[in-house]
Amino acid sequence: MSNIVVLISGNGSNLQAIIDSVQNGAIDGCVSAVISNKPDVYGLERAEKAGIPAIAVDHSQFSSRSDFEQALIQTIDQYQPNLVVLAGFMRILSSEFVQHYLGTMLNIHPSLLPKYPGLNTHKRVLENGDKEHGTSVHFVTAELDGGPIIAQRSFHVTADDNEESLQKKIQQQEHKLYPEVVSWFCSGRLQFKDGKAWLDQQPVSIL
Ligand SMILES: Nc1nc2c(c(=O)[nH]1)N[C@@H](CN(C=O)c1ccc(C(=O)N[C@@H](CCC(=O)O)C(=O)O)cc1)CN2
Numbered sequence: 001m002s003n004i005v006v007l008i009s010g011n012g013s014n015l016q017a018i019i020d021s022v023q024n025g026a027i028d029g030c031v032s033a034v035i036s037n038k039p040d041v042y043g044l045e046r047a048e049k050a051g052i053p054a055i056a057v058d059h060s061q062f063s064s065r066s067d068f069e070q071a072l073i074q075t076i077d078q079y080q081p082n083l084v085v086l087a088g089f090m091r092i093l094s095s096e097f098v099q100h101y102l103g104t105m106l107n108i109h110p111s112l113l114p115k116y117p118g119l120n121t122h123k124r125v126l127e128n129g130d131k132e133h134g135t136s137v138h139f140v141t142a143e144l145d146g147g148p149i150i151a152q153r154s155f156h157v158t159a160d161d162n163e164e165s166l167q168k169k170i171q172q173q174e175h176k177l178y179p180e181v182v183s184w185f186c187s188g189r190l191q192f193k194d195g196k197a198w199l200d201q202q203p204v205s206i207l
């Protein structure tokens with residue numbers, strides 16, 4: 001059974017989807033800890049309600065990113081994870097941090113990568129009049145939101161959409177996709193080899 005540590009920064013709805021999927025058996029794993037870079041966020045309450053260790057490593061309490069990341073690694077590694085899941089974790093991670101977990105760290109991003117890495121993706125979709133939007137799950141590399149894409153889900157943008165409606169549509173997709181991808185990793189179907197994502201021994205190619 002895989003040991004999963006989830007990193008959050010806020011609400012934790014993707015965390016909840018993963019917790020629910022562990023509890024219903026869809027994910028052959030165990031969420032051993034939830035760690036937030038911000039204290040007092042609802043995602044930590046979700047973890048506590050599920051009986052999962054909920055820890056804040058508050059980035060604002062450290063004098064440098066490096067000191068924060070050292071504390072974060074020390075906290076994560078106490079749980080000896082097979083998989084680190086970024087679920088709305090809102091800090092850019094250094095190449096040293098990423099290297100420490102390379103091939104065992106996932107992120108979900110609210111855009112159809114490689115379009116719109118970074119923040120404010122819904123706003124950019126609307127500003128550009130895109131007809132399609134969606135979410136992407138990828139392995140985390142030093143390049144921000146540039147790691148090998150594992151899976152995407154897309155939907156049509158309608159004329160009455162705004163940032164709020166797009167966020168809702170995105171999260172409906174995320175809450176199905178992320179637990180599925182996590183289950184692939186935990187079952188051994190999903191691997192990171194030669195800098196690529198491999199599913200069922202085939203390289204994943206997202207055109
Ligand atoms: N090296 C990497 N670090 C992170 C990745 C990654 O792929 N490689 N993914 C992000 C998640 N993310 C988008 O999916 C993302 C998170 C945060 C930011 C950002 O600009 N953060 C600011 C602070 C913003 C805030 O605190 O509200 C910052 O760190 O200065 C961009 C993209 C996680 N990290």
Ligand SMILES: NCC(=O)N[C@@H]1O[C@H](COP(=O)([O-])[O-])[C@@H](O)[C@H]1O
Pocket residue numbers: 008009010011012013014015043087088089090108109110118119170171174
């Ligand atoms: N660039 C990272 C980013 O924007 N991630 C996004 O933050 C949200 C977190 O929601 P949650 O806390 O309810 O899971 C998710 O929609 C995720 O795609």
